[in-house]
Structure formats: C-alpha cells, structure tokens
Amino acid sequence: MKRYLAILLLLCMFGSIMYVYAEDNADSGSGNTNNALQGKGYYRSAEYMYKVSVYVGLRDSVDMDNDIGDFKMIGNNPIFIKPKSFSLPSGLITSSHNKFKYRIGAGLSSVSFDSVTYIEDAPPPIPITNGGNIDAVKSYFGDVNTLNMMLNAFADQKGTTREGLISNIQFTINNKTDYYPPEDILPVKINGQYQNKVAWLIVYxxxxITYTKPNSSGYRQPIAFTATEYALSQKLGYFNWFWGSTGQYVAGMTHSDLPNSIVLEESWVGVPVTSPLKDGVHWSDDRIIRGGGIGMRMLEASGVDVIPNDTTYDYTYRVNTDVITSVMVQAASGDITPDTRHKEKDTRKSAYTNPSNGKAYVTITANGQSTTMPVVIPNGDSQYAFLKWRTPSQPCEVTINVNISGNSSARLQEGGRSTSFKVKIEGLAENAPPDPRPTDKMPNFEIPSMPYEADKMTATWGIYSAVWDADYRWHENWKKYHSGCYTKTRADGSTKRVHRYKWVDEGWWEDYGQWDYTYTRYTASIQADMELKPDAYNPTAKEKYGEYTIASGYGVDIKVDAGITTNAPSSHYTTAQNVVTYFPEFHYNNYWRLLDKTGGRTFEFKENPYSTFNSRTHFTPLPYPDGAYKVYSKVIDCWTPDGMLRVNLNDGVTIEGSVYDDWHVAPDLP
Known part of the structure; x- marks a missing residue:
C-alpha cells in the first residue's frame, strides 16, 4: 500500500492562490441524503473519496473533441484521493477500473483497498452526498499542482519517475511521430508559459463508502464504489442497493444523489452529456454507466487557456444580500459536552458541583459582522457552525475568519481549529434588453432549447444539544465511633468500665451518569411558481385552458411566487432574494432582467421605460417566429447552513402573427 501525505493541505478548500487551467467539464444536480442514511445499509457523510485517472494526448491536435482512444492512460490503474479527516475501515474493498473501461466491457473486480494507491490530501466534499460545492471540486481538479501531485503518485505506482511515465510513449507533434523529451510533454512552466505540446486530461x-447490512455474523462489509460501480453491481446482480428482503436500502445515494453529484456539461472524449435528474428520481443502471458521476478537467496543448494566479473561492455571493456562511465542526477526540461533571463521579467534589465549561465555541467573522456559536457534539460526529450576514453594497472580495476555542476535541473538517478563506461578492445589475424597434431583424433565427441548470430544492442540517442523565450510586464508607460507656458489675462484685461503639456509614453518592445527546434536525425546502401572461394592454391576446396566445411585438408580464418551508429559526435561513430572467430571442444569454420584489414572496418585472404605461412588462420582438415563447427564470439566494437553495422555472406563451396583423390602414372616406 502506497500512501502520500500531500503538501497542498488547504489550498483548494479555502481560496488560496492556485495555478489553474481553464477547461473544465463538470456540473451538479440536486438532492439530499436524508433517505439514503436510513434502512439496512448505510454510509457516512464524512467518508468520501475521488477515483482519478490521468490521460495524455498522443497528438498535438488531440483535445476534448477526440475519442478517449486518442489518449493514453498514465499509470497502471486509477488512484484514489481521500481526506485525512477519516480512517479507512478494515476490510474495505473496491474495484480497479474507471468508467471508460466499464463502458467498453470491463467487469467489476473485487480488490482489497490495501492493494490500491491512494493520496491523503484535502479534496473538497462531493456535492449533494457530502454537502460539497461543484465549483470547489472543479477548482481542485483544475489546479496544476493537483495534476503534478497525481503524476508523482502514478510514477511511484509504476516504480518510475514523472519523466519515466512518458519516456516510452511516442507522440505526434507537428506531424512528426517520435519520442519527445519530457519537458515537451509534462505540464512544466518556463518563463510563465506551460510547455506541454500535448493535452493532459484528468478524469475524476x-x-x-457503503457499509452493507449485517450478515449472519453481524459483519458489515465496507465497499468503496463510484456511481458506475454501484450501477454495474446492481445490473449484474451482485448487490441489491434498493429494497426488499435482499435490499441494502441505500438507492437514494447509489442511484440518485451520487450520479447526480457530478455530471458533464459538454460531451468530451466520447462520454455523452447525461443531465441530472430531479431529487428522488432514480437513475437506471445503464444511464449511470453512460454518464453519471464523472467530471473532467483538461490542460490543453501548449498551455492554451491557462490562467496563472487565478483566485478560486469557496463561495460566491451577490451584493446587498443576506447570506449564510457555514463550516463543518467535528468532535475529533472525545465528546464535546456542556460541562465537565462527567470527569468526577464523587458528588462532594467541587469538580462535580462546580464543573468547568466543556463546550467549544466557533467564532466566524465576515465584513465586520461576527457570531460566536457554542457547540456540543458527541465523539465522532459533526455539525455546521454558521454566520448569517449581509454582503457589501459593492463588488469586492471578503475574507472569512473562523476560530474555535474551548473544548480541545473540536476541530474543523480539515483538522485545524482556525482558518480563513476568501469569498467573492459579485454585482447583480440588470442587463436589460435594448428598446425593441420595428426595424429589428432576426435572420436565420431558430427557437432555442431551454437551458438546464441544477436545482437544489431541499436542505438539511442540525444542532446537537445535551442533558445530563444522572445515575446515582451510594458508595459505602463505614466508620466506628465511640458512643459512651457504662460500669458492669461482675459476679464476684467487681466492676469494669465497658465502652459502647456504633458503626456509621459515612458514604457518599457517586454519579455514574452520562450526557444524552439530541440532534435537532432542521429542513428547508423552496417552493416557487412562475406565471407568464400577456400584458394587460394587449387587446388581442387569447386564452384557452390557461394557455395564452399573443402576436409578436406585444408585452408579457411575469409573476414569480417564491417561498420557503422550514422548521428552523429565522437565524438559520433567508428567503429567496433574487430572481433573474432570460429570454429566447437572446438565446437565454447576453441580456437578462432582474425582477423586483413586489410583495412578501412575489417578484415581477421592473417598470419598463419603453412602455407607454410604465408597465411591468417585457416586449416580445416583432420578427419572432410563430411558436413557443418561453421565459426562463432562476430563483436564487435562499441561503441555509447546508448551502443555497435555488430553483429554475419557465413558462411561456404561444406567438401567432405579429402586432401588425391587428391594425388595418385605409384611406379616409370623403
């Protein structure tokens, strides 16, 4: 078993400066892990890894549009990257291939994890299943330092050097096939420019890790699988991850959340785009094998699109917005308790009657706003600590500082007791469309498909509390005391003094109690609805069974209703604060309208300066072709400790004819 303690530590998780290559291909879907944790099998949200393969292009012309056969895999098998925050369970098994191999027919191979190569570093949590952020994942695998770290691991796996990994590979560069020096192939920077003349591809x-339901001996088999491997093992009948007498009852994770967690935004190297499914909808085995649970990053030939010193952020917020920034706190080396009475059983002692404070305190500061949150957590568990704060009014960069004091068991997920990271505050100004004119043209325009972006409609988090459950037991301590004396006359008339004694139990109560922890689970879900209808000043709009038809050139009005259902106190969440709307005539790009909040949960267009009546309307373009006119809206900035809830909506009308059809020009009668 080969293990590597990487020196990158927290670079990717907390916004440090990194060298990043720009081409990425990963997106995330929606979901939560509530149901996946119930039932017979189970998994732990803190135990996750990434299985990583690295490929090098065999020609200088090879890029993401080529088939994977135009690349060569580096190393013998994929390597794993795991956080240092947990220990691998004994007896863990995995399989040795990646999605590409499975897609062309490779079978599952039961391999002891002791025989694979893995790196211990600080990879960000997986989206959805482990509460991660897809942008943090993309940044981590887009860091050239991460690529170089993996190349070193692959070299050790093969018993060679980085240079030795590619020394026996022929490359075609400038139409010449030959063995090239390593400095022409490896991602080495000279004078600020990467020298690789061929592309490098990371597949992650x-x-x-799933713990299967107990066998007859009570043993739970730990299994480390990718989404593809869970699907393949289900398809082949090795495991039933669903339900029933043989079921593991973790299909919410294996066939929904994990394949949804990372998917491709574009088709690369022969892997098709396979869009996320809605939360709770199970993927088929074949659909997962085809494209679920996979992301890629590419460093193109000669360092094309490399962005050195690109700052990455754990969070991106909008200006003038209430947000919640959270960190995961764990009890790493013992219970975090309200006080320390459990350390002294003798109820007479001051350490019991006057115990020290046993809590931990998490202080989070951002933009001059701060909170200190006391936490109590049982050993081995974790919970969020968080700050609700208001972002500045201007775009900028804000540093978040986190410090833990008190109970020494309390640690951040990465192992330390303090950290700082940067968040980006970006503007959200409306980029309103220009004034529509009668002379506008839309040559060769085709009605575009609706965009697809991931929803996150539910969030789950919780807070631990603890009460003392006393278990008093009497500790005997018998002592003998003199209680007086008397004169005893003997038979012969003589006397003697007789002393009386009594036994007194001077014992005391000892408390063998324990702290009873309660996890108060909070949930939040966003509900949103959108209605697009003709402007009130449209005299010829038609409605049938709730569907509207208008002529092009008239306006449409919008009403978005967005609310949140939660059992949490108001300090734990924000309501939806922004709605951004895009239009088909601009291919859902370039121009957008930021809606006004006109009621407690209602959003509408701003008043249109080009409207005669200052209506809250958007004018459809005169040359828009007959057919569907659908408007796309993103409801955002509904924040919880478990991240931002967001939902994407659309509604439309049908265009039939134009406003010119409603007017008839005729000469005046004499």
Missing part, C-alpha cells in the same frame, strides 16, 4: 469520479 466521486466515491462513497
């Missing part, structure tokens, strides 16, 4: 697949 999220991995979750």
């Amino acid at each position: 697949e999220p991995v979750i």
